[in-house]
Amino acid sequence: MQIGVMGVGYVGLVTAAGLAETGNFVIGYDIDQAKIDRLRRGELPIYEPGLDRLVERGQSQNLLHFTERLEELVAQAELIFLALPTPSGPDGHANLSYLWQAAETLAARIQTPKILITKSTVPVGTARKLQAFFDARLPGLVQVASNPEFLREGYAVEDFLKPDRVVIGTPDPTVAEKLHQLYLPYTRQGNPIYIMDWESAELTKYASNAFLALRVSFMNEIARLAEKVGANIDMIRLGMGADSRIGRRYLFAGIGFGGSCFPKDTRALAATAREYGLQLSLVEATITVNETQRAHFFEKVESYYRGQLSGRTFAVWGIAFKADTDDIREAPAIEVIQRLLAAGAHLRVFDPAALPNLQKEHPNWPLYYAKNPYDALEGADALLLFTEWGEFRQPNWQKMKDLLRHPVIFDGRNLYDPALLRQEGFDYLSIGRAPVYAYSSTLARS
Numbered sequence: 500m501q502i503g504v505m506g507v508g509y510v511g512l513v514t515a516a517g518l519a520e521t522g523n524f525v526i527g528y529d530i531d532q533a534k535i536d537r538l539r540r541g542e543l544p545i546y547e548p549g550l551d552r553l554v555e556r557g558q559s560q561n562l563l564h565f566t567e568r569l570e571e572l573v574a575q576a577e578l579i580f581l582a583l584p585t586p587s588g589p590d591g592h593a594n595l596s597y598l599w600q601a602a603e604t605l606a607a608r609i610q611t612p613k614i615l616i617t618k619s620t621v622p623v624g625t626a627r628k629l630q631a632f633f634d635a636r637l638p639g640l641v642q643v644a645s646n647p648e649f650l651r652e653g654y655a656v657e658d659f660l661k662p663d664r665v666v667i668g669t670p671d672p673t674v675a676e677k678l679h680q681l682y683l684p685y686t687r688q689g690n691p692i693y694i695m696d697w698e699s700a701e702l703t704k705y706a707s708n709a710f711l712a713l714r715v716s717f718m719n720e721i722a723r724l725a726e727k728v729g730a731n732i733d734m735i736r737l738g739m740g741a742d743s744r745i746g747r748r749y750l751f752a753g754i755g756f757g758g759s760c761f762p763k764d765t766r767a768l769a770a771t772a773r774e775y776g777l778q779l780s781l782v783e784a785t786i787t788v789n790e791t792q793r794a795h796f797f798e799k800v801e802s803y804y805r806g807q808l809s810g811r812t813f814a815v816w817g818i819a820f821k822a823d824t825d826d827i828r829e830a831p832a833i834e835v836i837q838r839l840l841a842a843g844a845h846l847r848v849f850d851p852a853a854l855p856n857l858q859k860e861h862p863n864w865p866l867y868y869a870k871n872p873y874d875a876l877e878g879a880d881a882l883l884l885f886t887e888w889g890e891f892r893q894p895n896w897q898k899m900k901d902l903l904r905h906p907v908i909f910d911g912r913n914l915y916d917p918a919l920l921r922q923e924g925f926d927y928l929s930i931g932r933a934p935v936y937a938y939s940s941t942l943a944r945s
């Protein structure tokens with residue numbers, strides 16, 4: 500098929516390269532000229548494992564092209580995917596200005612029949628509004644479909660090529676059949692393609708994200724209770740997850756969820772419900788628990804130092820909102836770093852992929868950008884761990900102790916075994932597990 504993708508960010512680029520992988524002709528367009536230039540030079544504008552090979556293959560087979568000219572995309576594509584940002588507006592609603600601007604520019608250019616597919620996460624009712632807009636502007640030329648994306652950053656290529664399910668919202672059987680055919684090669688193992696109405700497709704996406712976010716917040720709330728009563732959240736997680744009705748995934752307690760999806764999508768879902776006179780209490784509680792979880796982590800650090808953070812130096816491992824991505828949107832690390840800087844602390848930060856984004860987003864923050872994890876530790880009072888990157892999992896404890904001023908770790912991801920850290924002589928404060936004071940107990944800390 501002849502496909503166009505508008506917006507080649509995290510979702511659009513994976514979609515474009517993933518669709519070219521099965522022989523479709525795909526043209527990607529973005530308003531960010533620098534992004535298009537880099538892609539044309541064979542450079543990836545984002546970090547996503549395995550995506551470089553896919554993009555390279557698509558380009559070398561002449562199946563994947565990038566353009567800064569929307570006319571080119573409109574001329575060549577019969578199916579146009581919209582993978583545009585839908586960030587949070589001030590009241591929590593999704594900001595649809597990118598989407599409507601794209602609709603306007605498309606309406607001014609489309610002359611032949613097109614299927615327009617929203618991959619962006621958009622509030623219920625958006626596909627219907629888009630259809631009405633195009634029916635008024637270009638009667639009979641544009642069919643709108645909803646096709647929410649469920650990929651996870653860090654596993655985006657795998658998730659796109661082998662999705663658990665594909666959800667397609669359309670009232671039109673011909674459009675449904677076309678999109679069904681498009682996705683068949685990705686579901687050969689038998690994973691389902693669900694065809695439904697626009698509203699159900701749009702709400703399936705929000706409900707899925709909110710439910711996953713709810714699991715995380717639920718475990719974080721139980722972790723806080725575990726800390727009070729002396730229980731261990733790891734054991735609770737295992738005990739719960741073994742129940743097949745619950746399942747093992749998304750039960751890890753930690754510093755809370757971040758990224759470009761869960762925070763904004765839970766806010767947008769709650770905002771949509773309010774519009775209809777409903778309060779989604781579970782979704783709102785999920786948001787609140789997540790916000791207070793970051794504060795809870797900061798307070799742990801603050802209380803360890805009895806409120807005296809000014810002048811202290813902290814090493815930071817991990818800025819990205821999760822491992823295997825360079826995405827720092829709404830990353831918990833960002834908020835905690837901001838609070839530490841405001842409290843007068845010095846920071847030595849390291850992340851395997853996200854430092855360029857940190858520098859770009861916060862150029863004026865007085866941070867030391869470390870060359871590797873150990874460089875960050877040099878002379879620091881403690882290590883703060885925010886992202887579960889593989890390379891942080893088995894560090895050299897002796898080297899850490901040699902570099903840190905004091906062997907103290909605050910772990911927002913529960914990466915280490917408290918018993919081992921006790922043995923190694925660290926103070927180790929994690930989430931939902933008893934604190935270890937192996938270092939300070941030797942200093943007669945009261």
Ligand SMILES: NC(=O)c1ccc[n+]([C@@H]2O[C@H](COP(=O)([O-])OP(=O)(O)OC[C@H]3O[C@@H](n4cnc5c(N)ncnc54)[C@H](O)[C@@H]3O)[C@@H](O)[C@H]2O)c1
Pocket residue numbers: 505506507508509510511528529530531534582583584585597600601618619620621648649650651652759760
């Ligand atoms: N990132 C994820 O993991 C993920 C997963 C599922 C769904 N989504 C949803 O997908 C959508 C896109 O998310 P993303 O993370 O890829 O965002 P992104 O910011 O990485 O990418 C969006 C791209 O669109 C471009 N753009 C903006 N306006 C444009 C226009 N008028 N024409 C062409 N390009 C334009 C931007 O320059 C950018 O490159 C959002 O709605 C998001 O909620 C994201």
